[in-house]
Amino acid sequence: MRIRINHETRYSYDVGVPYALQQLRLSPQTSNGQNVITWEIALEGGQVELTFEDQHKNHVKLASVLPDHDELVISCIGEVETADTAGIFGKHDGFAALWYFKRATELTKPGPHIRQILREAKDDHENAVTMLHVLSEVIAGAVTYDTNNTHPATSCEEALERGHGVCQDHTHILVTAARLLDLPARYVSGYLLVDDRVEQDASHAWAEVYIENLGWVGFDVANGISPDERYVRIATGLDYKDAAPVFGMRYGDGEEDMSVNLQIQQQ
Numbered sequence: 001m002r003i004r005i006n007h008e009t010r011y012s013y014d015v016g017v018p019y020a021l022q023q024l025r026l027s028p029q030t031s032n033g034q035n036v037i038t039w040e041i042a043l044e045g046g047q048v049e050l051t052f053e054d055q056h057k058n059h060v061k062l063a064s065v066l067p068d069h070d071e072l073v074i075s076c077i078g079e080v081e082t083a084d085t086a087g088i089f090g091k092h093d094g095f096a097a098l099w100y101f102k103r104a105t106e107l108t109k110p111g112p113h114i115r116q117i118l119r120e121a122k123d124d125h126e127n128a129v130t131m132l133h134v135l136s137e138v139i140a141g142a143v144t145y146d147t148n149n150t151h152p153a154t155s156c157e158e159a160l161e162r163g164h165g166v167c168q169d170h171t172h173i174l175v176t177a178a179r180l181l182d183l184p185a186r187y188v189s190g191y192l193l194v195d196d197r198v199e200q201d202a203s204h205a206w207a208e209v210y211i212e213n214l215g216w217v218g219f220d221v222a223n224g225i226s227p228d229e230r231y232v233r234i235a236t237g238l239d240y241k242d243a244a245p246v247f248g249m250r251y252g253d254g255e256e257d258m259s260v261n262l263q264i265q266q267q
Helices: 098-102 110-120 129-142 156-162 167-180
Strands: 002-017 017-026 032-043 046-053 059-065 069-082 089-090 183-191 204-211 215-219 229-239 246-251 256-267
Touching: 002 110, 002 183, 002 246, 017 069, 032 046, 046 069, 069 229, 089 256, 098 183, 098 229, 110 167, 129 167, 129 204, 129 215, 156 167, 167 183, 167 204, 183 256, 204 229
Parallel strands: none
Antiparallel strands: 002 069, 002 256, 017 059, 017 246, 032 069, 046 059, 089 215, 183 204, 183 229, 204 215
16 A cells, blocks of 8 residues: 655744754654655754664654744655555564563553553453453543543553543553563554545554564554554654654743644555
């Protein structure tokens, strides 16, 4: 499948910004299940200071906002050819050892709600893949998809307590639960081609768990499936902060407003 993506992120400030930096993890890479045909990133009101690979081998651009500008526009456009691998990404290839993906972060710190989810899902399952699909179903039942209840700093425990969240929250919960089962797990950010519309509100997120003899296997809790040819991977990490499409800081007074314009369609 050939997927075309047009993704614009616009930051508007009510006063000029004296200094700001943004890390852009917006570049898909050719890997198992996807081949990047074309991809371009353009900036208005900013410039790329350097490009590097982070500890997860994500392709990162460090961009600065031009001094005293009141707007930064980040535009990505490209095409990616994908294939269905039944959710299997495969062998581990990165700078961090597998044990690193068992550690908790501020957003994936387990508590009583995570342990309750595990008690509901854990049983004599045929294999780890089946068990993780069952776990995904339990999580989806415990956290209703709702864009108005959580934010990027919401932890897995907070999302479970509220009973509402988005794909980011579903992913954090599954990653945390898998780590409690002594399985390496990571957060994946990317894009999902939706069958009934081109315009989308935001990019997507899902989990990957490392399973012996299979390698990294993906689980999309929000949609109840393993990723197929409709998915485009962008970045991975221990949690959202490691794989966020745009993450940064700024100095100066005034308010910031962000808007996203995203179209994903099959070519």
